[in-house]
Amino acid sequence: MSESFVITVEPLGRQVVCRDDQPILDACLRAGVWLPHSCTHGTCATCKCDLVDGDVDHGEASSFALMDFERDEGKLLTCCARPRSDVTIEADIDVDEDLEMYPVEDYVATLVEKTEIATDTVRLVIELDRDIAFNAGQYLKFTVPATADGAADSVDRTWSIASPPSEPRRLEFHVRLVPGGRGTAGWVFGGLAVGDQFPVSGPYGRFVLHTGEDNHTIMVAGGTGLAPIKAMLRHGLENAAYDGEMTLYQGGRSREWLYDVDYFTSLAAEFDQFTYRPCLSEETADQVAASGGDPAAYAYGMVTDVIAADHAxxxxxxxYLCGPPLMVEAALKTLMSRRLFPRDIYREEFFNEGDKAGGVNSPLIKR
Ligand SMILES: Cc1cc2nc3c(=O)[nH]c(=O)nc-3n(C[C@H](O)[C@H](O)[C@H](O)COP(=O)(O)OP(=O)(O)OC[C@H]3O[C@@H](n4cnc5c(N)ncnc54)[C@H](O)[C@@H]3O)c2cc1C
Ligand code: FES
Structure with missing residues (x-):
């Protein structure tokens, strides 16, 4: 039977009860005490904070995200650490007054749509057993079932909500196949079928549209990094939540790797404040024309080169940057070279279990 302990969160002075088999972050988010986090699996180090008092088990924290000397110095990752006594932690909590953060809750999801939308990419639509409150750009945790032969237990995987908060029951996701991955190759691209039911929890994350601003936003999406950005764009434009100009750079090797191009093209025709720049890195204008496509509909080159050419x-x-860690880092460098400060750049890196094992922390990205 599990035991419970009291977690005191400074400088808020809030107290939360946490089971000894529960990550401290999970207990806090469910109790409505918001702590910084991103990957929720011990890889990105966003949730690192000080252990002021008490004992924890560091769990599955990667040795890159939480180094041995940091453990000795009394640091912990709240997404992995489980209490072994009453605990006091001190976190760097940056509160955005314009943003309401909603507590994490459990839901039962039913898969109502699974459609192939690009190479190795599917759109999933789920219906929840009740409405969920979230901010545009946040994500859910899906419980990937244990393998049928019992060789592996269930695991959690995180996928970003691609639909806006104004649709609180029917949620859209974009998932890309990762060869050898438990959640994608082993489930979404395997046996998962329309009608299946499974547990999800959320909302998680801090990569959200900051609606109190009206600056020109430059959004850069690689692969399914488009998902949270689509949610933000739909919220900002269709729900009139954002007044400023918005430009989307969507990168892909060729047209077969891009998706929702027609949707964003019509969104750009409808809203003057929105500019859409789909970028092809390995397909030329001549190839697009030769296959009957409109070469003028695309920009050519790496998404970072197109941004650099578009803006002095x-x-x-x-x-707002989202996608694989290396793409996010490249885009970060490009935006900084064009005089954007890191504090004005919001980003979400799609870390997976392989990144956790290999270590991906960039010296450019301060956590
Ligand atoms: C905040 C957030 C939001 C995300 N949103 C999306 C989204 O909207 N869409 C999307 O497609 N993805 C998203 N991701 C990525 C997603 O969570 C998964 O990481 C991804 O789908 C792969 O999951 P998987 O279970 O298939 O792969 P995993 O099981 O995580 O494996 C990934 C790779 O690592 C290898 N691997 C596994 N374990 C180890 C190990 N111990 N050592 C070495 N290698 C290992 C596997 O063979 C595989 O090649 C998001 C990630 C984060 C952090
Ligand atoms: S949220 Fe804890 S390491 Fe990423």
Whole structure:
């Protein structure tokens, strides 16, 4: 039977009860005490904070995200640490007054749509057993079932909500196949079928549209990094939540790797404040024309080169970057070279279990 302990969160002075088999972050988010976090699996170090008093088990924290000397110095990752006594932690909590953060809750989801939308990419639509409150850009945790032969237990995987908060029961997701991955190759691209039911929890994350601002936002999406950005764009434009200009750079090798191009093209035609720049890195204008496509509909080159060519300066803008860690880092460098400060760049890196094992922390990205 599990035991429970009291977690005191400073400087808030809030107290939360946490089971000894429960990560401290989980207990806090469920109690409505918001702590910084991103990956929730011990890889990104966003949730690192000080252990002021008490004992914890560091769990599955990666040795890259929480180094041995940091453990000795009394640091912990709240997404992995489980209490072994009453505990006091001190976290660096940056509160955005314009943003209401909603507590994490459990839901039962039913899969109502699974459609292939690009190479190795599917759109999932789920219906929840009740409405969920979230901010545009947040994500859910899906419980991937144990393998049928019992060789592996259930695991949690995180996928970003691609639909806006105005649709609180029917949620859209974009998932890309990762060869050898438990959640994608082993489930979403395997046996998962329309009608299946499974547990999800959320909302998680801090990569959200900051609606109190009206700066020109430059949004950069690689692969399914488009998902949270689509939620933000739909919220900002269709729900009239954002007044400023919004430009989306969507990167893909060729047209077969891009998706929702028609949707964003029509969104750009409808809203003057929105500019859409789909970028092809390995397909040329001649190839697009030769296959009957419209070469003028695309930009050519790496998404970072297209941004650099489009803008001599992005001073005063805000950046939103999402996708694989290496793409996010490259885009971060490009935006900084165009005079955007890191504090004006919001980002979400899609870390997976392989990244956790290999260590991916960039010296550019301060946690
Ligand atoms: C905040 C957040 C939001 C995300 N949103 C999305 C989204 O909207 N869409 C999306 O497609 N993805 C998203 N991701 C990524 C997603 O969570 C998964 O990481 C991804 O789908 C792969 O999951 P998987 O279970 O298939 O792979 P995993 O099981 O995590 O494996 C990934 C790779 O690592 C290898 N691997 C596994 N374990 C180890 C190990 N111990 N040592 C070495 N290698 C190992 C596997 O063979 C595989 O190649 C998001 C990630 C984060 C952090
Ligand atoms: S949220 Fe804890 S390491 Fe990423």
């Amino acid at each position: 300066s992005l001073s005063g803008c805000k950046g």
